[in-house]
Amino acid sequence: MRLPKLPTLPAMPQLRAALILGLLIANAIYALPVAKIKDEERNDPAFRQAEIDVWYGWFGPTLGISREKLGDWVRAYLWAQRQTVLTLRAPVRPIFDAFHVSQQWGLFAVVTEAPDRLIIEVRRNGEWETLYRRLDGDRDWHDATLKYRRVRGVWDGVRKEPKGTYKRLTQWIARVIFDEQPDVDRVRVLLEKEHKQLPWVEPDPQLERRAERYHRRGEM
Amino acid sequence: MTVAERLRGWWARWVAFWDEREHPASLGLVRMFLGLCWAYDFFNIWRLGLVIPLFGVAEVGGFSDALMREHTPLFYRLFAGTVASATGLHLVMTLAALCIAMGFFTRTSCFVLLCSWAMFVDVLPYADRGIDTLSRLALFVLMFSRAGQYLGADAFIRTGSVWGDGSTILSSPRRLLVLQLVVMYTGAGWSKVGMTWWPMGHFAALYFALQDPAVAAWDFSYLRHQPFFFFTQVGTAVTILYQCTYPAVLLLMWWRRHPEKGGRIADFTRKYRVEMVWITLGFVFHLALAATMILGIFPWAMLAMYPAWFHPDELRAFFRDVGRRLGLRSAARA
Numbered sequence: 001m002r003l004p005k006l007p008t009l010p011a012m013p014q015l016r017a018a019l020i021l022g023l024l025i026a027n028a029i030y031a032l033p034v035a036k037i038k039d040e041e042r043n044d045p046a047f048r049q050a051e052i053d054v055w056y057g058w059f060g061p062t063l064g065i066s067r068e069k070l071g072d073w074v075r076a077y078l079w080a081q082r083q084t085v086l087t088l089r090a091p092v093r094p095i096f097d098a099f100h101v102s103q104q105w106g107l108f109a110v111v112t113e114a115p116d117r118l119i120i121e122v123r124r125n126g127e128w129e130t131l132y133r134r135l136d137g138d139r140d141w142h143d144a145t146l147k148y149r150r151v152r153g154v155w156d157g158v159r160k161e162p163k164g165t166y167k168r169l170t171q172w173i174a175r176v177i178f179d180e181q182p183d184v185d186r187v188r189v190l191l192e193k194e195h196k197q198l199p200w201v202e203p204d205p206q207l208e209r210r211a212e213r214y215h216r217r218g219e220m
Numbered sequence: 221m222t223v224a225e226r227l228r229g230w231w232a233r234w235v236a237f238w239d240e241r242e243h244p245a246s247l248g249l250v251r252m253f254l255g256l257c258w259a260y261d262f263f264n265i266w267r268l269g270l271v272i273p274l275f276g277v278a279e280v281g282g283f284s285d286a287l288m289r290e291h292t293p294l295f296y297r298l299f300a301g302t303v304a305s306a307t308g309l310h311l312v313m314t315l316a317a318l319c320i321a322m323g324f325f326t327r328t329s330c331f332v333l334l335c336s337w338a339m340f341v342d343v344l345p346y347a348d349r350g351i352d353t354l355s356r357l358a359l360f361v362l363m364f365s366r367a368g369q370y371l372g373a374d375a376f377i378r379t380g381s382v383w384g385d386g387s388t389i390l391s392s393p394r395r396l397l398v399l400q401l402v403v404m405y406t407g408a409g410w411s412k413v414g415m416t417w418w419p420m421g422h423f424a425a426l427y428f429a430l431q432d433p434a435v436a437a438w439d440f441s442y443l444r445h446q447p448f449f450f451f452t453q454v455g456t457a458v459t460i461l462y463q464c465t466y467p468a469v470l471l472l473m474w475w476r477r478h479p480e481k482g483g484r485i486a487d488f489t490r491k492y493r494v495e496m497v498w499i500t501l502g503f504v505f506h507l508a509l510a511a512t513m514i515l516g517i518f519p520w521a522m523l524a525m526y527p528a529w530f531h532p533d534e535l536r537a538f539f540r541d542v543g544r545r546l547g548l549r550s551a552a553r554a
Binding site for chain 1: 234236282288414425427428429435446
């Protein structure tokens, strides 16, 4: 079965080349980094002080300016860079926002040295026990689900004050446990932060428990 | 030559470059492999019992606060916040991904998946990772291509054979995907500002990444000991080097296209196909990621785009050679 080919417009190659040029320019603009500086930080001398001190150590004597002046210049430059890129993005921003696309590829840009480990503890017959501890072969309840990248996106990198999405994740975990294990009456979900060290540095045994959420059977 | 004549010449070459055509084999393979990765990922969501948690709103047991926000996401403005809506969105995405893998109404399927995927991100932004962004960008390109004209139902409908009839398609979608890969690797390299990627941080990034229980596939605590730590340092250094220098691949490909340019250095790179160093390193890098980290479809979807690196004539010659060696008639026909 052969379907007829659609006729091609004579100006099609020109139009296509123009569209591709526009597409490439728009994506190139979206590949430009945007300086992370807020409006209230524009005149804040404490903004990135440590980094500015390093730069001043390198270039301050050559430039012959004060540390404060260099700080002013850096903040002014970062603000101008940010505003310029955002202005350039403005015409195509609705499309990029609507389809949630970008050309910013910060993949493992900064690797954490204090990672979190997801922990689930349950109370059974009055005794607390660990049901899940990531990478612990003996405590791997629903490991495939909890390590799935989209679920990890909800709990990994949660800040000190967990947001609602994390809270709903812990509620869901508790609901599943209560459904599956009738002898469990309490569920505790938390993140355990461990400070990893380079091989020649003594390991830090301290574990920080945070983002703890507590659920009781009957409350759910 | 005047500036206007020079500009006209550049524009004519630009138009001609994007108007070139080629066999659909490379793009067809990218489409099929990407479609399979996406379909697997959506199927996996169902297998893990995560359809409602990920696609549903809090009111029906989902993680999303979509109905509590000031601006309700488009999907939940169009559909009620019910289990059926969440299931429906997931089903549409899964079917669209399957259609793309099969090359069935490819362009429409790409459009449907792109729109539904964007709606899904609105519902639960935390569930969206880098590979999802890259996938949507790839969908944008595939949506305007005839990627279904090889190894697809579209090819069968049009020609009576899944292999198609050998009609050429535009090279531009494949070239845009190549450009996208270069931008992604380069961007990933240049944005690695963390000290541990660099000598002053002892090239310890890979070591620390593999100590992170959130992403490590296994317990890698033994990496504290030598020579394992040294191996991770080598891995970190190679990663940063090949990603930061990725734009060189475009220059090498340009030299291959223009044998008269570049002098002796270009002759050397053409003779030994030096760009394969970056492509092979990327291939090995993704296989290593797949073996050591839990990043879902990331390494596989990246590898799914690798056929784009090769001109279809090269791929077809390779398939014919393999087919002849194995005595496969279908591969030899490709």
